[in-house]
Amino acid sequence: MQQPKNFLFVMCDHLRWDFLSCYGHRVLRTPNIDWLAQNGVRFSHAFAQSSDTAASRASIYTGRTAFSHGVTGASIPVPLSEWTLGDYVRDVMRAAIIGRTDLATDRASLERIGLKQHQTRLNGIPESQNSAGFEPYEFASRRNGGGATQGGESEPEGYNAWLRSVGYPSDSPSRDYAQVTVGPDGELMDGAELRNAGFPARIREGHSETAFLTDRALDFIREAEDDRWFLHLSYSKPDAPFVVPAPFHTLYAEEKVRPAKRSLSERTDQHPVFAALSETETDAPLLEDEVRAIVMPTYMGLVRQLDYHLGRVFTFLRERDLLTQTMIVFTSNHGINLGDHWLGGHELFHDTSIRIPLIVLDPSEAGRAGRRRVEHRPVEAIDLVPTFLEALNLPLPQHRLEGRSLLPLIRGESTTDWSMVIGSEIDFSTQPVCSNLGLPARDARAFMLRTPKWKYIHYLGYRPQLFDLENDPDEFRDLGAEPGHSEVRSELHQALLERLLRRRGSVTSMAHH
C-alpha cells in the first residue's frame, strides 16, 4: 500500500507523557498503548506548543505556533483566516470528529464581514469552526467534564441524550451522574472536589464518557464501511474532574503513588513568575500529600480506562482487517504537574506540563522500515498537520504551516538536517499571576526553547530561566541567573530571535513560503 487508506488520530487531554508504561511508568500498565508503541514509532521527545490547553489544541489543529494563530487562552476564537486540520482533509475523504476541540468561533469577524448570526447558522459555520473543520459526528466543542462553572456551552448534548436513553433521568446526566462520586454509604459527592476523587463514579463504566466516545468511534467506522475516512477521536480524559467509574477507581492503591517530583532547590532564588504562580496556584491542594494520595490513583485509573477502550478500538480495526490500512496517531494536548515542581496544573514549561506522548503506526509499505522503533529526535505538536498532509499526498501550505512533516522519521529515512531545537509559548495575561505581579497584559508572555541539553525560557521584563537537562533532567536547578552560564543564555536568546523572525505571517497567500 502506497498510502494509508484511513487515519485514526487519537488525542487525550492532560495525559502526561510519562504516565504510560511504554514511556517508563513503573506502576501504571497501559498494554494497548504499549502495543501501539511496540509496533509503531514511539517519539520519546514530543512537546506541546503551549502548556495552555486552548493554545496547544489550536497549534495541533492549525500546525502553527501559539503567537502565530493567536489562540493563547481559553475562549479566544480561532481567527477566521486560520485553517484547521479538518479543512485540509475533508476534501479528499470523510473527516469526522468524536469528542472535543476547545476551539471557539470568531463571531466578531463573521459579523464584521456582514454575516449575522442566523446567516452563519444557515451555513453551519459555528460548528465547522469549532470542530476544526471536521464533520461533528459526536461533538461537544468545549470541556465536557467542566461541570457547572463551564456554562451551558460545555454540555455534551449527544452524551447526555444517550445517557437519558439508557436510563439516567436528568437534564444533564453527565453533570448529575458521570461527574458525581458515590461514597461508601451511598452518599453522593461532587466529583469536581478533589477530596471526592477516590470514590467511584455514579455511573456504570460502560456509561462513562470515555466508553461512550469509543462506542461512537466504532459506530463511525462501522458506518463508513469501505469509504475512506479520517477520524479524530478526542477524549476529554484524564483531565479533571477526577472521577472514574468502578473498577478503575481501585486499581492503583495509594501506596503505589510515587512522591511528588519537587525539590527545595526550586524555591531558592525562585524566578519571580514561577514564585507568583506557585502562590496563585488554583490547584494548590494537589501539592498536599493527602490530596495527591486521593487524586493520583484516580488519574491513573482514568489513563488505564482510556487504554482499555483504545484496546477495543484496535481489536475492532483488527477484526475488520483495517489495522493494515489505517495510520494511527496517538498523543495528548499537554501534561499536568499533579504536585510536581510545587505546581498543580499545567503552566510554564516543565516537561511535566509540555512533554506529551506521541506514537505513530504507519501501515504503508514506506512505513515498514520505521516501525518498532523509538525515535529520540525532538518533535513538536505543530509537526502533526504537515505529517498528516504528507501522508495523504496533499500539498503542504508552507505559508501557514510552521512545523515539519514527521514522515521521514516515521519511515526511518535518513534525514541529516533535523533541527534539534523546539519551542513552546504561553500568554498568562488572563491568569491571576499576571495581576498578582502587577504586569501589563502585553508583558505576560513567556517563550521557551529546548535543545537536547538546554531548556531556556525568556520572559518579558524578567530574567530568563535555564535548565541543564543533561545534568538536571528533573529541572530542579534554575541557572537563569548563574553568571557562569551567560554565554549559553545569550546563544539561546539569539536562537529564539531567529525563530521569531521566521514566523509564518502571510497565511492568505501561497506566494510567501
Next chain:
Amino acid sequence: MQQPKNFLFVMCDHLRWDFLSCYGHRVLRTPNIDWLAQNGVRFSHAFAQSSDTAASRASIYTGRTAFSHGVTGASIPVPLSEWTLGDYVRDVMRAAIIGRTDLATDRASLERIGLKQHQTRLNGIPESQNSAGFEPYEFASRRNGGGATQGGESEPEGYNAWLRSVGYPSDSPSRDYAQVTVGPDGELMDGAELRNAGFPARIREGHSETAFLTDRALDFIREAEDDRWFLHLSYSKPDAPFVVPAPFHTLYAEEKVRPAKRSLSERTDQHPVFAALSETETDAPLLEDEVRAIVMPTYMGLVRQLDYHLGRVFTFLRERDLLTQTMIVFTSNHGINLGDHWLGGHELFHDTSIRIPLIVLDPSEAGRAGRRRVEHRPVEAIDLVPTFLEALNLPLPQHRLEGRSLLPLIRGESTTDWSMVIGSEIDFSTQPVCSNLGLPARDARAFMLRTPKWKYIHYLGYRPQLFDLENDPDEFRDLGAEPGHSEVRSELHQALLERLLRRRGSVTSMAHH
C-alpha cells in the same frame, strides 16, 4: 468643540516626505499642503511600516505591523480576522472611501467557512473587504494607473464611466487617454514608458484622475450635508505612470531637478541584498540622468497638481464652515528613490523609501495647544488607527493595535514616555532579488529599527546594515560590518527581539492586551 465632527484622511501614493515645500523641498511649491502644516502639526519623522505598497497600506488600515497582518506583498489578501479602519469607524458615522486601497479579499477563507462566491456577493463582502470597511463611494481597489499589466481588476470603473460621459470614447478612457502622452507633433505615446513622461497627458487637467477624485470628494461632502462623516480620500498619485496633464508638465524645468542623492561609498562592500537589488532593479532607467531629467519634473508636477486639488478641498470646507469641525490628516503610503541610493523604486529602508509626510489639523479645543507646530518625535503608520479611534472616543482594541495614539503629540500634551524607536519590515520573497540570491522564500525578510541616531537593519542569513543618522543623514556609509560598532548593533538587535516578542497575536479577543 470636544471632538472633531468630521474626519478627512488624505493619502497620496509614492509621495516622498521631502517633496513638499513644508518639508524643505527647495524647488517644488506646495502652498496648500504648507498651509495645512502651518496651521496644524507637522510630523518631521513619520515612517511607513514597510516600503512595500500593499504591506504599508495594510498597516495603515489595520494599525498592525507587516508580519502581524501578513499582507507582505501585492495581491496577498487581508486575513478575514483583520479589522480595518472603516470597520471601526462606520458604526458611529458615515465612513466612505474615494480612491484606492490596494487591498485584496481573503476568498480562500470565505470558501473555507462555507461561503460560495455568489453568497459573498449577496452580502457585499468582497467590496467591504477591499475597501477597508469603508463605503465604496468612488472606489477602485487596486492600482488605478497600472495600465494593461494590472489586469481587469484595476480598471477604475467610475472614473472610466465619467470620462466617457464627458466625451472620451473608449472602453477604458483612463488607459487610452489619461495614461497616454501627446508629443509635439500630436503623436500618441504610452505614458508607462519613462521616456514619454515629459509630454502632457492626452486629457484636460480637469479630467485627470486627481481632479475627478477631488470632485467626488466634494460631491460626498455636499451630499453628507449635516451628517457626521469620515472620508478617506486616497489618491493614486504621484505614483507611476508618470503622466501629468498640462500645465503641470512644464512647471519644473529640467535644470531645477537636483542630482540623485547617491554615493560611490554605497557601492563599497555593498550589502549582498542591497547589491542584488541594485542589479535586479526593475526601475533601473531611473538611475540614468537623462531619464531622471524627464521623469523628475513630471513627478514634481504630479505633486504640485495634488496640492492644487487639495487647495480646492480646503477652500470648499472653509466656505461651508467645515474647516473648524473637521480633523484633517494628510500622509502618503511610502516614498520612492527616483535614482537616489542607486535605486529606482521603493525598496529596503532608506528614508527615501519609508519616510512619509504626516500633517494633522485637529480643530477641537484640545487640539488648540498643539497647533502650528513641528513635532520631531518619531511616529509610525500604525499610529494612525489608534489616533483616529481616540479622536472619536472609540475604545482602542489593544489586542490588535500595535501603534499608539498620536493625540497627545497632536494636542501638545506633555508625554514623557514616548519611545523613540520605530520599525519597518519587508518580505522580498516575490521579488526577483530573492531568486537572484538563491534565497528560500522564508528567508527573504528584513527588519529595520530606527532611533534618532541609528538605523539598524536585520536580514535573515546576512550581516546587518547600520547607519549613523547623526553623522551620515544621507545613509551613504553602511556600518553593518564595522568592528567598531558591534556593541551598538548588538543593542539594536536586542531591541528588535523585544519588539518581536510583543507582537499582538490574539486578534480575536480583548482579553489579551
